[in-house]
Amino acid sequence: TTLNNIGQVHDVLGDYEQALAYHQQALPIRREVGDRAGEATTLNNIGTVYEGLGDRRQALTFYRQALPIRRGTGDRVGEATARYNIATVHLAQGELDQAISELEQVVDLDRQVSHPDLAKDTALLEKLRQRQAEARKMS
Numbered sequence: 001t002t003l004n005n006i007g008q009v010h011d012v013l014g015d016y017e018q019a020l021a022y023h024q025q026a027l028p029i030r031r032e033v034g035d036r037a038g039e040a041t042t043l044n045n046i047g048t049v050y051e052g053l054g055d056r057r058q059a060l061t062f063y064r065q066a067l068p069i070r071r072g073t074g075d076r077v078g079e080a081t082a083r084y085n086i087a088t089v090h091l092a093q094g095e096l097d098q099a100i101s102e103l104e105q106v107v108d109l110d111r112q113v114s115h116p117d118l119a120k121d122t123a124l125l126e127k128l129r130q131r132q133a134e135a136r137k138m139s
Contacts, residue, residue: 004042011049019049040069060089080109100128
């Protein structure tokens, strides 16, 4: 947990290489002690660092590794976070259909857990659906 938290501080400071180093130290320890929830958190954090470094492909790889763990531990809030992160990567890559698909699941999870981001996530989903409809009209 401490290594992960130090990594988070470096991430916030924009020191991505140091953040990555700390998270990569935390990950095998989380696995060794069987901390599945912590493992998912660290995988998500590594994805965030890679996003900060501009490596969306790597970010997506780590977000996708976190997702089944979140689901497997019954962490719906964590699952929504992983799916939201996946959606933002798809959106940044211009993959609107995939982003919408993920956000639909995020909104569903938000509703299930009465998440405070429900209104924000729903608004983003509607905005993307409008963008999708406009793009289809143009083609």
